Each structure stands twice: as structure tokens, then as C-alpha cells.
Amino acid sequence: MAGKRLTPLSKILIVAAIIGGVYYLLNMLRDPEVKEKINEVTSKASSSKTKDGYNDVLNIGVVTWGGYAGGQYFNEGFKANTESRFYKDYGFKVNFKVIDDFDASRDAFKNGDIDLMWATIDAFPTEVAGLAQYQPQVVFQADWSRGGDAIVARRGISRVSDLKGKKIAVAPMTPSHSFLIWLLEAGDLTPKDVSIVEVPSAIDAADAFKSGTVDAAVVWSPDDADCVSKVAGSRVLESTKNATHIIADVFVAKKEFVETHKDQLRDLYEGWMIGASELNASDSNKRKAAKILAEGLSQPEDFCYDAINNVRLATHGDNENFFGLNQGYKGVTGEDLYNKMKVKYNDLGYSTSGAKSWRLLSTKDLVTKTTSLTGANHTPEKQKEFTAVKPELVDKESLSSKKVSISFNTGEYKLGENAKQLIDIQFTSIARAFANARIRIEGNTDNVGNRNSNIALSKKRAQAVADYLISEHSMPKNRFIIIGNGPDKPVPGCERNQNADCKAKNRRTDFELVVD
Template sequence: MARRLTIFSKLIITILILALLFFGGQWLLNNTQVGENLKNKAEQEQANNNSGTSDAKSSSEKKSGGLFNRSDSEGDENTLKVQLVMWGGYAPGLYFNEGAEANTRSRFYKDYNMKVDFKMENDLMNALNAWIADEYDVLVQTADAFSFYTAPDDLASMEPKAFMQVDWSRGGDAIIVKRGIKTVNDLKGKKIALAVPAPAQTMLVTALESAGLSIDDVQLVKTSDNLKAAELFRSPDVDAAVVWSPDDIIATRDVPGSKILLTTREQSHIIGDIMFAKQSVIDSKKELFDGFYEGWMRAVAELKNPGNAEKAAKYLAEFCEVSVEDAKGMMDNVYYTSHGDNINFFGLNNSFRGMKGGDLYDKMNQRFVQMGDNEKLGPSWRSVISTGPIRSADSKLQGTQYSAEKDKDFRPASSADKTIPAFATKPVSINFATGQFTLSENAKTIIDLQFAEIAKSFGNVKVRVEGNTDNVGGRQMNMELSRKRAKSVAGYLQTSYGMNPNRFVIVGNGPDKPVTGCETNATESCKAKNRRTEFQLIPA
């Protein structure tokens, strides 16, 4: 026979039901997307209420909010305010942050108890002025052009410090040329449009060096940005231009007979994007910068998963206001640098012999002054970097997913590699003792100064080393001697710079390819010109 519940039993059951509803609600809010949406909606409503209250403030008070006047970041010392430009390299940060705006869904918030607010600002001067006014904590730039921020006295006094490398451009920048220009060597005397001051100059300078040329060997048509350089290319006023992708594809499609000469897929280690901040801000927000760096590196590792990359593409598309397919194309044009890459880039790995940030910065620090684009030299690379966030994360970012990029896996040289047209050729005079093929110390220094950096910059292409002699002695002997000399040169680059042996194609021409005008070796001057080693860059 059923028994009725007592008043006390009913009370106990009621309390249990209320407890279940309370804790169930708490779990729902904290552990489900529905809960996250409810919390964000509540935050937005609170923000709207606050906004309504603040409407009564004076216009000057409103203005003090600057660029970041959203309720979740304005005046919030726990929010990092970061400027970005329209570039595929920033997908990891947007992915980890669950979008551009500061929010509680962000992994930065959940894992590091901080917020990050990303803002699009393609006008670098506007961005700089906002950074000076402390409306941005972090700005973006490239390592080669960083001296524009470290050299001027007024900016140097703020101690701008690079603290993270974001990516390497891998197809995002290109040199496009018109009909008749087949190699970098053919650019001599030509009119070239490019943005200044900009990384476009670095790409062109290094490309010309690969052909034994300099900026003085071409006619520069300077513009304020890469879009205008692409527009100039469509006119009859220039022969070539340095542009961004996808303008390389669009502009060459518009100009009959034109083509893409090379991109940063070949010139793979020349444009490295960095982030920088004032030293005082890095110090005062140390935990935020440590979390920002560590979270970004975790994102880079996670984007190797196709599903995560798809998610990142959607956030990038939303941020840049492009289609998801276009966002994927932007992402394909960069290589996201890992924690291991950052250790190498910032000179924290003494055994690393590849391209470092200091190599790019110190070189262009001088070149920009020589070209008249910067008034004075900036401090050395060591003086303008802050490696604290990298060092702080090192013990936590262990494993192959955080390792540095491996060298390209080149196939052994084929017979076709010996004859395929080179897109750049640089003749270098390397002296050998008569009948010898061993490199002298002076010869090694010449290789260091005239070609090693080029080989590092063009990390994704093969290098054909061609040895040449004059006509003194038997032809067969000279053929073998020139081959051995070319092999010695390649061997030095392999052992001293850790370059893959399969990257090199060894050719001995003997006396069969004399310099134009010196075909008969009639003078000692001509014989000296013919005794040369040529470095040729060929497709991998």
C-alpha cells in the first residue's frame, strides 16, 4: 500500500531539485557553447547599459577611449591591444582568440586569464601614431624594415623591441616582369616599380645581388604602396614591379607577355614578419606577453591539423572581409614560424647556420641609409629584441610539434639540372693555385661575402656551381680541374652552412664557356675573367 510523503520528505526533495537545477545550470554555463553564448550575450547587454550611461559624458572623454573603446578592452590592463594588417600570417592568433575582438571564448582568456583585441590597420603611419599614444601595445612589421622604427631618435627613446617572429612570406611577395625579361640578370638598366620604404626593397636588393647587380644597376620608380606598384606595371612606364599576391597573378594576366619572375616561395627566407612593443610595456605586462607568445605558438602547432586550419581560415576571412577560399589562399602564401623557428630567428640556438633576424635587420639597416630612405643607422639587432617571452615558454613548448622547420628535401642532381635555364647567375672570381682545386682562406672569405647569404635567402632552390678556366693547358685536364674546383666550392657551403648536398649541381665547363668578348683569351685580363666560378639559381 502506497505511503504519503511527509512534509519533511517533501522539503528534502525540493532542496535536492533546486540544488540539481543550480549546479546543472552552472555546468551548462561553464562547459557548453550554449553557456558561452549566454554569458557573452549578458556581457554585451551589460556593455550596452554601460554605453548608455557613458553617453552623458563629454566628447573629449569619449575620445580618450581611442581605437579600443569596446567595453571588454577599454582601460583593461588585462587586455593586449594588437595591430594587424591584411595578411595571412595572422591566422594563428585569430584562431586561438576565437576571432578578432576580446572575448571570454578566447583560449587566451581560458588558458592564460588574459584578453587580446586585434584591430585591422593597414596604414602603418596611423598605426605608429596610435602606438606612440599607447592605443596599441603591439605593432607588426618585418625584420628587414624594423630599423625604420629603431633608428629615429624620437622612436628609439621608446625602446621598440621585437619579441616574436610570426611567419616567413612564401609566395606572398613577387617580382613580375614584362616580355623579354627572362632572368634577374635581364633587369639591368630596367625601370622597376616598388613601394618605399618597404620590404619590397629588401626583396629586390637581394634578388639583384643573386645576379651580381645592385640597386644602382636599375632605375627605381618609387611608389607609396604595393597596390600602386601593380598599377604602374600595367602602364608602359615600367618594365617590372615588386608586388604582393594576388596582384602578381592579376597584373601579369592583364599585361600580355608578362610573367612572374620569382616569388618568396623561391626567395624563401627574406621577408620575416615580426611583432614588437615598447620595452616598458613588455615589462609592465610581462605575464600577458608570455601568455600571448605561448598561446600563439600552440596555435601554430594546432594549425597543422586540417580541421583547425579550416577554422582559422574562417576567422581570417571574417577579419579581412574576404571569402574563405581567398583566406585559404592567403594562408598558403606564408609559413607560420614555430617556437623552434623563433629560437633560431632570435639567435638563441648557437648551432643554427640559416637565416636569422639579425642577418636581415643588420644588412638592411645599412642599405636603407645608403639608399637614402633612412637618415641614420639604428642600433644593432641585439639591442632591439626582447627574448623574454621565448625563454619563458621554452620549457612548456617541447615536442616535435614545436620544432623548427626542416631544410627542403632536395632530390639528387639530375642530368636535366645541368642544362635547365637559371633564373639568376652570379659570376665570382675565386682564385686557385695553378693546377689546384683546394680553397684558400681568401677564397672561403669571398664565398662567405658574395654568395653564402644569397644561398640562405633562396632556401627553396637548387644552386648550380659551374667551374670555368682559361685556355692554358689541355682541354680535358681543364674540364676535370674546373669540375673539382666547383665541387670544392659546393663542399665548403655544405660543411660551413649545413646546406643539403643534394641541393648542389656541379658542372665543369673547362675553357668552353668564356666570357663574352674574351672568347680567344687574347689578354691576361681576359684569361683572368674566364677563370671564374658561377653560382646559378635554378628551380628545385
């Protein structure tokens, strides 16, 4: 019996049904939840590729921040997936969990929901004791903040000294708090000289500033620009574009996890550093990373692109410097920052007595045993190259001024060992932390002797201080602006050099941070 032929109408209906089915399937595949389910199934089906002894998926806790872009870019997204270069090159998957709530991120670490958690070394001394039973280990540095954190101030506040007695909104024991502590120190102030208004986060600090309840606030970018646009006459007083070495993002793992997953963590580090180096070298790669961050963070693409540009993505060479492995490096190490902030927070009443030493808190294995990362893209960041000092910088208003009483023998300008020690204690760390700002050094004397001779002598003394910082701490020569005031700028209240105490106060060296 011959088969029945399909009518033209039947053929059309069948074709329409097939097209409809394909269209429905394509729409289903575009659904994020369906895509995630497919990825999970694919991930489980291909788990046999995972290296022996490796976790199939490493879970990493992050916040809404651009400094982790190196790893997220190398991973081709936030979710564990088989397109990830971690998977293709090293045989395991990575899953980034965005946990913006600080306490929730720490609970996730303690409970084992994440294998690595973010932290910043400057604020880490305040929480080490609470994590003691897990023996936290700093395993690598992800970035330095370079504009991601800023201090906004209302009209009339143009220098750090103008903050005295003012209300400042800040989230305590966070990178924002660390930044404020450093800036006040650079201006010869302490947190006790201002009125601290504690808020839960930098976002709340921005809201407090815009509401007019505070005079200044420590905020994140792009909230700094938003604050300035909405509060008439306000300004960004300072940001981490100049305060380059204060806020360092790192990743922390439990000691037991480090010991049982050394090879996998080393592969994670290597891939992450490759990703960071590729972003540092290419704007088009940053644009690609911005798309990845936009999806993973649910933020606009432009926001994510700016966030990446507001950090220095740490390279392998930067990590060697951070962990003190480069003997010629004179900049800020993780140990420097950790130890300084441990003291600073303790002095402010935030107990850090339970914070272990840096040697027990950090592991250098990931960095020292990674030998394949060579070439220009993996070298450490170079110091800023300052142009020759122009005349207008001599009189330009400074951001901050710190007075240090350096003793010289009468009529001499040679620095003694005690004077060098005093400079290192009171100013060198500030100079290294604010590495993108110029330093104006002003020598001052009392009124004893010839004025012109005192002016010449005071300039030689200021130059001697600069020469020490250049030779001993490898600071760029063009960074310094040298001024000799002689007796012409006495301390207020001691204009007449009326007694020995006033004369001693006037024999000083002023260190000022000047922003180009």
C-alpha cells in the same frame, strides 16, 4: 468572481506576438554592431577573471596578411571576446586592430592605441631611429613570407639580368623593396642598374604594372596572379616561395611595456605559438582560421586560406632559431637579416645610422622562458629535401647568375681560407635567403693549358665550393648542380683571353639559382 477565459483568437494573437518578438530578437543578435555591444558588456562584466597585473585587453596592430593567423585563430576572432583561448587559458583578452596604412599604424603605436605593432625585420632598420624615444623591442617572430610577395615582369624578362635598365615599381623601404634588393644582388645587379619607380604600396605597384607604365613590379599575392592574367605574356619572375628567408614578420613593443607586462606577453607568445602549431599541422584548422580572417579582414574566405598558405607560421622552434638560441642552426637569424639590411639601405641613401644594434633592439625573454612548448609541432622548420639532380637541370635556364672570382693555386682545387671568406661575403647569404632554389656552381678557367684537363679541374673546383657549403653551412647535398666548363664559357669581351685582365675574369666561379 471567476476570471475571464481567453478566446481562441486572443491565444493566437498572443502566440504570434511572442514568436514575432523572438524573431525580432534573433535578428537583432545577428546584427554585427549589436553582437559587438553585447561582447563589450560581457567583457566588462567578466573582467574580474583577468589576472592581477594584466591588462584586461591587449591591443595588437596588424595588416591584411595571413601571417598573424596563429594568434587570430587562438583568439577565436579579431575582437576581444570571452570565447578566446587567451581568455580561457591565460585570463586576458586580445583585440586585433587592422591598420593597413603604415603611418597610421606607427601613430597608433606611439600614441598607445596598440600595445604591439607588426613590422618586418628586413625593413625595420629604416624606421628604428624614428621610434627611438619608445625604445622598441622585437618580442617574437610571427612568420616568414612564402609566396606572399612576388616580382612580376613583362614578356621578354625571364632572368634577373633581363631587368637591367628596366622600370620596376616598388614601395620604398618596405618588404617589397627588400625583396627586390636581394633578387638583384643574386643576379649581379644593384638598384642602380634598374630604374626604380617609387609607389606608395605593393597594391599601387600592381596597378602600375597592369597599366603598362613599368616593366616589372614587386607585388603581393594574389595580385601577382591578377597581373599575369591581365598582362599578356607576363610572368612571375620570382616569389618568396623560393626566396624563403628575406621577409620576416615580427611584433614590436615599447621597452617600458615589455618590462611591466613580461608575464602577460609570455602568455601571449605561448598561446600564439600553440595556435600556429595547430594550423601548421592541420588543413581543417587552416580552413577554420580562414573563416576567422575572412570576417576580420573583410576578404573572401578563399583569399584568406591562400594567404595563410603563403607564409610559414613561425613555431616556438622557429623563434629559437630566429633569436639565435639554437647553436646548431646554420640558417638566417633575425640578427643576420637586420644587420645586412641596415647596411644595404644605408648604401642606397636611406639613412640607418640611427638604427640601434640588434642586441639592444630585441628581447629573448619570451622565447627563453617559455619551456612548456615541446613535441613535434613546436620544432623548427626543416630544410627543403631536394631530389637527386636530373640531367635536364644541368642545362636549365637559371633565374640568376652571380660571378665570384675565387683564387686557386695553379693546378689545384683545394679552397684556401681567403676563398672561403670570399664565398661567405659574396654568396652564402644569398644561398641561405633563397633556400628553396637549387644552386648550380660552374667552374671556369682561362685557356692556358690542356682543355680537357682544365674542364676536369674546373669541375673539381666547383665541387670543392659545394663541399664547403655542405660541410660548413649544412646545405643539402642534392641542392647542388656541379658543372666544369673549363675555358669554354669565357666572359663576353674576353673570348680570346687576350690579356692578363681577361684571363683573370675567366678564372671564375658562377653561382646560379635554378628553380625546379
